[in-house]
Amino acid sequence: MKGCPKSIVLFCFLLSNLFLFSQNEHLVIGRTTGKLLLKNNVSVRTFGFTNSLSGQVTLPGSEIRAKVGDTVRVDFWSISQGNPVSLFCKEIDFVQWDKNNKVMKKKEAIHHMEHGFYSFRAEKPGTYLYYSPENYPFNLQAGMFGLIIIEPKEKDPLAPESLREILWCSNELDTKWHTDAIMGTEYDSRNKPIVLPPYQPNYFLINGKVASETNGLQSLDRKNEAVLLRLVNSGLYLHEIVFPPNAKLKLRFGSETALTESANGCTVALHAGESMEILVSLENVGDTERLIYHFTDPISKKKVYETAIAVFN
Incomplete structure (x- = not known):
């Protein structure tokens, strides 16, 4: 220069x-x-x-x-x-x-x-x-x-070039915890704990929207292409996702014990605060198949909410 x-x-x-x-x-x-x-x-x-x-x-x-x-x-x-x-x-x-x-x-x-x-x-x-x-x-x-x-620092040479990435961050919401009386608690330099009513969630969300309104994983015209699915449990309940039997899942990040296989399909179980990344292959999944999302109370072990989400858009 x-x-x-x-x-x-x-x-x-x-x-x-x-x-x-x-x-x-x-x-x-x-x-x-x-x-x-x-x-x-x-x-x-x-x-x-x-x-x-x-x-x-x-x-x-x-x-x-x-x-x-x-x-x-x-x-x-x-x-x-x-x-x-x-x-x-x-x-x-x-x-x-x-x-x-x-x-x-x-x-x-x-x-x-x-x-x-x-x-x-x-x-x-x-x-x-x-x-x-x-x-x-x-x-x-x-x-x-x-x-x-x-x-990763280096791109996986085996990963598809046009790999679609999807995030599903799920949580529950108790509207009684969201009143102005509670959320408007005045400043306290001692960080005194806020007194809360018992946790009884009445909304179950994925990415901040009601779980039942969630879009599918892939479009039908691209069903032969794998999807990278990032799953995060930002709630307090156990979140379980049951995939159709013909969906193939490969763990990229997370605990291997969170994945279980059965005749009804592979189930992913995420406890509070847990996350994982999985490669999902859908080429053998039927066009009208659905996956099931469960929200379970970890104390009572009761399944509190369930919704079906279409695999394809």
Whole structure:
């Protein structure tokens, strides 16, 4: 770059570094103002994670993507009007930093209108649930959760080029936990637990919508193409998915014990907070086949809700 002014060289250097590393830097905003539209135009108040002040709360919230080997940095801005909140993931060790870029020996929740800084090393491919652990399980059930997706460093040479990816993040919702009286609890610096009624969910959701309204896995004209299905249980119940007998499932990430086979088909069982990735081959599945989604109370072992979802769109 002979003859180029130093200012232009410096600008190009900074721009190239921003391009290289920006995908590993994320802004997550924790908020206590959001609405979720349920069946028959019923709406409830929710909490949530967004990546902008104007962003609408969705379930799940802000997604963080990385590749194995990346160092991921998260600026968590709490605009929560209620108790302090923080970020947590069971499978990933978050390091918390102070505003002077020093590692904090003791992790702390983030108060209203303050920033918390986190980092982690992306070590293992997979799909992970992260959430606000304060007042567990209230903040989680209220909607303060999102996903971390870590891709392999190198693309699998055996994977199809046009592999379709689908996310089913399922949870239950108890509307009695979403009243203004509960969700509007005033700020308490001591993070005093919120008093809640017994958990009796009356809505069962996939990706923030009533489970029965979920679209199928694949279109009929592409039934010979495999699907990468990411399954996440962000609820408190046991979630089970029964696939038709002729569907072939290959585990890509998750516990092998979560998959069981029988004459009625393969069943995937996810306990609270668990997730998995599976390659699903549907070429031998009948055009009108359905899979069954169960939500089971882990204490009473009672199957509380069941819905059938068409395999093909």
